[in-house]
Amino acid sequence: MSQFDSIRPLYDAEANAAIRKIIDDPMLEAMMSFTFPSDTKEHWKDLMVHTHSLRDFQVNFIYPGIQKVLEKSSEGLSTGGFDQLESNTAYLFISNHRDIILDTSLLNACLYENGLVLTTSAIGDNLIQKPFLHTLSRLNRNFAIKRGLQGRALLESSQMASAYIKKSLISENRSVWTAQREGRTKDGNDATHRGVLKMLSLSEERQDPFMYFEKIKIVPISISYEYDPTDVLKMPEWLAKSRDEKYVKGENEDFLNLLRGIIGTKKRIHLQVNGILDKEIREISAMELSQPDKLSKLAETIDQKIWAGYKLWPSNYIAHDLLYGDEEYIGFYSAEEKKSFEKRMNEKVNTKNEFLIKSFLAMYANPVNNQKAALQINSPSSQF
Known part of the structure; x- marks a missing residue:
């Protein structure tokens, strides 16, 4: 067994068996009916059972689904800065996080349209507890971040995630997407948590872990929705905080957020690539600062890039x-x-x-x- 088996996406050799496992699932049938409304069930199933790679699954089924979501629930997607990226080059995309599924799916759609390397994308394992969603996420090249851990278990999980990301970026030349913080931003106040950057650097063997960031190419991404399709679903959590109460999620809350994010009204959407942080990382690396202070400086730099690149709408x-x-x-x-x-x-x-x-x-x-x-x-x- 690979050390990453508990978190990794499927390998291409495993894709077809996984597809056949979920081919008759009602949730998949609903997705495909939405994606291909004029197609017969027999036709898309035949295409799917002859799919043997994650890329083919993403390009032939996920990508058209995202196009249909944009058509039905938005007034279009605009982009900027993708011409700064090079083909056959792996990037670590760090973005603000608004929607469970769409943020990374829209990024991958844009990468595909620009002939760039698609990402493997982080997703909280709390979102993929249902067997169908777990299999679908692995087919869509997601890797799981384990949530709700503490102490030694949290450290070991973070080390595994860091090693997997490093392997993807450096050994496999596979781009990676991760949010700037754990979970989605609930108040629109986007900020990069230093803990995310610390996790990324855990796989660096040298004395100065910050040198890891000199080996990779970090690209801050700004994702802007004119209307947040899940804004109303955040009300109960806000109320609990106002009363100094601990907020406890409902049994199907994550799934409802996922569903509302897909079908809810968004109006216009914009994805902005905010350059590659090569020069900035070299400058921070040369500073006489402690490791925590260097991570804080990098977090501030990412924040400024994401804030500056955010497309402000009339809303x-x-x-x-x-x-x-x-x-x-x-x-x-x-x-x-x-x-x-x-x-x-x-x-x-x-x-x-x-x-x-x-x-x-x-x-x-x-x-x-x-x-x-x-x-x-x-x-x-x-x-x-």
């Missing part, structure tokens, strides 16, 4: 003006767009609860504040 500017009670950004949206946003908010949020209203608005407004801070930090005048 972000409207929420900012409503939250702060002013019209600072009134030139960035129309009266009709504001009316539509307020209608959506009033339908989803208990308008008698001021805390919930402010939390809802802050989720959309925080990217405006973060981008403003990033642009100020990187402006020429801030250097003096």
Whole structure:
């Protein structure tokens, strides 16, 4: 057995057997009926049982599914910066995280369209407990990050994940996607957790673990949804926090979030590649700083790149003006767009609860504040 068998995606040699295992699952049939509405069940099943690699599965079934999701639940996907990437080159993509499935699926769709290496992508094992979802995730080249661990078990799990990512990037020339923090950002206030970067560097054998980052190519990605399809599902957790209560997820909450993220209204979506952090990493590596301080500096750099590259939509500017009670950004949206946003908010949020209203608005407004801070930090005048 390989040391990675408990977390890795399937190998190509295992793909066909896995497909045959789930070919009659009602969830797969529902997915394919959505993806190929004019196709017969017999036709797509015949194509699927003759699929023998993960790439073919992704290109022939996952990619069309993502296109259909965009067609049905969005007003289109725009991109920027993919021309900075080279074919046959592995990158570590670190992004803000809004949606369980779509974030990495949209990235892979863009990589495929640009002739670039597809990713193996991190996913929390709490999201793939159901046998069908576990098999599907492995076919879609996901590797599992074990959640809910502590102490020695957490360290060993982190070491395994780090070693697997290093093997993918360096030995297999396979790009990797991971979020900048554990789980999705609930308040729109995107921040890279130093613990994620520490985990990545655990596989470096040399005395200075930070040197690991000089061996790989880190690419910060900004993912921007005009409307968050799961915004209303975050209300119970916000309420619990406001009462200083521990939030306990419902039995099917993760699955409902997954489903709502796929079918919920998103309006426009933008993915932005924010360069390759070669120069920045060399500069940090040369600094007379401790390992924790170097990781903090790298986290700050990733944050600034993601904030600066975030595509701000009318929803972000409207929420900012409503939250702060002013019209600072009134030139960035129309009266009709504001009316539509307020209608959506009033339908989803208990308008008698001021805390919930402010939390809802802050989720959309925080990217405006973060981008403003990033642009100020990187402006020429801030250097003096």
